Amino acid sequence: QSVLTQPPSASGTPGQRVTISCSGSTSNIGTNTVHWYQQLPGTAPQLLIYRNNQRPSGVPDRFSGSKSDTSASLAISGLQSADEADYYCATWDDSLNGPVFGGGTKLTVL
């Protein structure tokens, strides 16, 4: 049971905009930056968003991140079939004094 709560699944149709939430607390998201990873089927995770809303080079601007209070969101616009993957949020937890990952959200493109 992760301290960061993500919906187990999300879905959308091509071209649609979808959001994935990551809910935490004052000891983690409330006071620290949030990062997002994408894990395509059968592959290793890849950094998608860091420090709430920063995109590494090579990540399309269709992907965006935001944070408010103790929650964070990943938004994907212009949904593509290639976006079908598992998505994980991550942050630091001051109470646990260590990094934590969300349980992951499986995105299906219908």
Next chain:
Amino acid sequence: EVQLVESGGGLVQPGGSLRLSCTASGFAFSSYNMNWVRQAPGKGLEWLAYISSSSRIIHFADSVKGRFTVSRDNVKTSLYLQMNSLRDEDTALYYCARNLIGWGYGSVTYPVFDSWGQGTLVTVSS
């Protein structure tokens, strides 16, 4: 091209030991802090260990503290995870992951891992 290649996984009995390796290439390995992350079958990601570029700072998740050790050889551009007293619940795909440069454990930009290996599978079973 940045490459991280893990090896050393396999089948081991409960209570046994295994040493994983991660060989890095394509970047200045000695300048980067490194991590180990695992993923149990069908489950999410779990951070395990952190080692600074100079090996002076090391941290472990509570789940492996006292059983696992981490080390690195900057000359061989390799990262290691020594796993002892293995349990069934240690069965997972083990990844090495490169820290975003310039940021360390507990910093505002942690855990940010900008390169990952393909993973090596560890199965603990009798």
